Amino acid sequence: MRFRRKKANAAVPGALGGLLRLSRNLDGEKFPLWASESDRERVKEKILQAALDVDPTASFVTFNGIEQSGHSIFAEGHAGDPYTSGYILFASNPDKRIAVNNENHLAIEYACNGIDLAEIWPKLDELDNRLAERLDYAWSPRLGYLTATSENTGTALRAEALVQLPGFHLLQEMNAVTNALERMDCRVHNIDSPECPFQAAIYRISNRITIGKDEATLIEDVMRVTKKLLKREQQARQRVIFNHSALLVADYVSRALSSARSAFLVSPQEAMQLLFILRFGVEMNFVKGITMQELDKLLGLAQKEEIVLERFGREYDDPEIDIEQAYADFLNLSVQDLYIEPDGV
């Protein structure tokens, strides 16, 4: 999932973005995992042609190409082969894209800034309808849209909200929160890298059930749960300060700032996590010297590996070292004027 800059008036603390994904398959074709390269190539061509009919600005980029250009640090795992699997991107609208030959033949995705997923559903529905006129979808009257795994069949819709929950993280209540969300038929997935010592507490909340409820109800369920969760997160942040100590927050944010200021090697994922912790610091009014808009711009830039490399890379022999050094320089420079000034500490 891509993190997209939020509009100043749409800020809900902790809400980082939303995404709707509709998985579809073509009737009479093997699912990508079992298909031969020529089968996948034929499927890719059919989908690309349909996408071009719908929107002439469509173009195909392999998953490798996407990762190299750093469009999506939070992207889902990609199972496809390097030539026939990838994304169809639309120059007319960067919020929509189609994953081709990943787990299913196609997955139509629509992203939004906040968590108002209901607002983007009509756009996704229309794109799906227009593609359905050109492609023969695998569908059954009983089970709905047929997918490669039975746990997606039915509507084949995933409604996802990306949220940051450092309040619960600092109170060590995430296990209880995860259990409660799972009881409400939601999936909870922590997307922080376990290798990174600084956990930004970023979670993807999505629907577990895809059959037996229509799309609007599934989206409404995820939105209702996420809104309630973010409200509780606000209370958790207050509890950290009033029931425990503001020093907990100050320490958490300060360690991230020190690391961002002085590290020599930082992976892109770690850079994102450090910036998200600082973003939390700005939300809590602990981190000074930068506005939320400026920090969101840094987060947007941190997702573009090519640009960071171009500006800060020193062309070491080891490309991994080159990237990590470039990200470290980028962070050192970006946060040099930031300081911690917690109110009342």
Add this chain to the structure above:
Amino acid sequence: MKCEICHTADAETVFIREESGKQRELYVCRKCAAHAQASTSSRRPRSGNGAKDAENAVSALRPVLDELFGAAFEILDYAVKDRHRPSVDPSCPACGLTRNEWRKNTTLGCPACYKAFASELLPLIRDEQNADRHVGKVPPKYRETAKRDELQRALRAAVDAQDYERAALLREELEKLELKSKGRNA
């Protein structure tokens, strides 16, 4: 994947069961596997009422020995006859994916697999998602068929409930739909 016997715990092991003369692999949880194993062992004959210790020890060991010898002979039997043995692993006629391949990868081979493995897939979907009937969006091409199916289902329910007034309305609506479809085809 859920246990195919209790449908609640996660499946951890494979258990082979004879069903109407055919062998069938079941993916089961540890508890059900132990239970199934125990019920198989308990059917074996046991000797005497414990007159001599040695006899007791041998009779206690007998089920284990029986099982060990049985397994050894079974392996030999497979090795000799396997090539001529008819396949017990059903497969999808469209893509050739076998049931075992699907259960191991949890990924189906093609849309036709849903029909080929329907008897196992429907309970699995019910277990996973607490429902097995789609109620959402319908692709434009199938909308008429879906509407007809829905009306027929509602008609059957109305007749069963002896709500003949509603049944008449539904029948009328169905006829209109048929006429519309015939008119378009003509």
